[in-house]
Amino acid sequence: MNKPKVIAYQELPDVAVNQLKEHVNLIHIKNLEQDYKTFLNELKDSQGLIGMGLPVSADLLEQAPELKIVSNISVGYDNFDLEEMNKHSVMGTNTPDVLTDTTADAMMALVLAAARRVPELDRFVKDKKWTEMVGMEEYGIDVHHKKLGIIGMGRIGAAVAKRAHFGFDMEILYHNRSKKENEFGAQYCSLDDLLAESDYVLLMAPANKNTPPIMGEKQFSQMKESAIFINGSRGENVDEKALIKSLKADQIYAAALDVFEKEPIQTDNELLQLKNVVTVPHIGSATFETRMKMFDLAMKNLLQGLNHQEPVNLVNKEAIM
Numbered sequence: 363m364n365k366p367k368v369i370a371y372q373e374l375p376d377v378a379v380n381q382l383k384e385h386v387n388l389i390h391i392k393n394l395e396q397d398y399k400t401f402l403n404e405l406k407d408s409q410g411l412i413g414m415g416l417p418v419s420a421d422l423l424e425q426a427p428e429l430k431i432v433s434n435i436s437v438g439y440d441n442f443d444l445e446e447m448n449k450h451s452v453m454g455t456n457t458p459d460v461l462t463d464t465t466a467d468a469m470m471a472l473v474l475a476a477a478r479r480v481p482e483l484d485r486f487v488k489d490k491k492w493t494e495m496v497g498m499e500e501y502g503i504d505v506h507h508k509k510l511g512i513i514g515m516g517r518i519g520a521a522v523a524k525r526a527h528f529g530f531d532m533e534i535l536y537h538n539r540s541k542k543e544n545e546f547g548a549q550y551c552s553l554d555d556l557l558a559e560s561d562y563v564l565l566m567a568p569a570n571k572n573t574p575p576i577m578g579e580k581q582f583s584q585m586k587e588s589a590i591f592i593n594g595s596r597g598e599n600v601d602e603k604a605l606i607k608s609l610k611a612d613q614i615y616a617a618a619l620d621v622f623e624k625e626p627i628q629t630d631n632e633l634l635q636l637k638n639v640v641t642v643p644h645i646g647s648a649t650f651e652t653r654m655k656m657f658d659l660a661m662k663n664l665l666q667g668l669n670h671q672e673p674v675n676l677v678n679k680e681a682i683m
């Protein structure tokens with residue numbers, strides 16, 4: 363029997379490539395931007411796609427008449443146009459849970475890095491500016507016993523709340539579209555109240571193309587001047603111009619960002635010039651252990667879909683109804 367044809371559209375470790383090759387006829391495209399023509403050519407008779415973040419649009423689906431499943435190696439699936447995928451009976455899957463703790467660890471790292479100015483002071487030492495005992499110019503602000511407001515208290519939000527509450531004695535506020543079970547003494551509140559009261563505001567809600575960014579000029583102006591904003595969700599959730607404006611006007615104290623409107627970030631993005639901004643390149647889940655778990659789960663989803671089973675992490679049941 364012919365193996366199904368699958369395109370892996372990003373660089374994968376050898377072990378992952380070899381595992382995939384056992385089950386599918388694999389086309390491995392390591393640099394999608396560079397090899398986009400080859401990708402489009404191979405897409406014409408491919409049954410599966412696996413990778414991270416490829417926009418699955420009406421246009422792409424038109425060029426993939428045999429496509430059955432797109433397996434994301436990510437929990438976020440804002441790259442899927444679900445309506446179009448349903449129309450074309452193309453399944454979409456994601457990788458929840460296996461990355462929750464790793465991403466929560468990364469969010470705590472961002473909180474601490476911004477509050478204690480770790481990247482800035484690392485540069486200070488390496489630039490040989492540490493010539494006497496540090497003074498107020500180098501002080502940071504406390505994390506412990508402060509108030510953390512989480513917008514998007516789902517799997518990852520709750521894992522951050524657990525760390526913050528038990529590890530740092532923080533008080534937790536949260537805002538979701540719907541109130542959920544109270545965890546770690548977390549208080550549900552409106553977005554307005556969360557922004558006005560929190561010392562740290564963590565954005566962890568999925569992106570939604572049909573609604574305006576969650577954080578815009580009005581929302582940043584509602585935050586405390588001493589507050590730190592952390593975005594671990596998606597760049598689309600934030601009006602970056604508004605964030606830059608509020609940072610430059612000292613309307614908020616600092617920001618720590620794992621995600622950006624455009625990724626990789628444009629080199630002329632003003633965020634890169636601001637001292638009170640910590641930037642990392644979308645690394646929430648990027649550890650060896652977790653990326654392998656994500657890959658294993660994505661492969662399981664992919665093979666289930668190609669073998670006419672319902673994938674364990676199918677996000678659009680409508681595609682198979």
Ligand SMILES: NC(=O)C1=CN([C@@H]2O[C@H](COP(=O)(O)OP(=O)(O)OC[C@H]3O[C@@H](n4cnc5c(N)ncnc54)[C@H](OP(=O)(O)O)[C@@H]3O)[C@@H](O)[C@H]2O)C=CC1
Pocket residue numbers: 437438439458459461465513514515516517518519537538539540541566567568569576594595596620621644645646647648
């Ligand atoms: N930086 C990185 O590397 C990573 C980023 N992510 C991002 O984190 C997101 C969350 O992942 P995960 O926790 O597993 O997902 P979950 O689905 O478990 O949690 C998402 C939560 O957000 C809430 N939510 C959705 N929309 C809004 C909104 N407009 N305002 C406030 N709350 C909202 C949901 O509750 P309700 O429906 O009641 O509103 C839900 O509780 C992913 O979608 C992805 O974008 C994930 C992993 C790594």
Ligand SMILES: O=CC(=O)O
Pocket residue numbers: 435436437438439461646647
């Ligand atoms: O951004 C990463 C994800 O898993 O979603």
